[in-house]
Amino acid sequence: MTKFLKLRCNKCKNEQITFNKTATAVKCLVCGEILAKPTGGKTKVDARVLEVLE
16 A cells, blocks of 8 residues: 655754655755665655654
């Protein structure tokens, strides 16, 4: 089942939403910090997950 994740950047505290199965690295739109990396399946999240959205 596919879901969206609401993440908070550890560096600048910006919040953004991403897909739980990303194909490319997800960067913070404010500071450029990598928030999530693809693994071939589910995303490896390097930021704080605030909420799982369906």
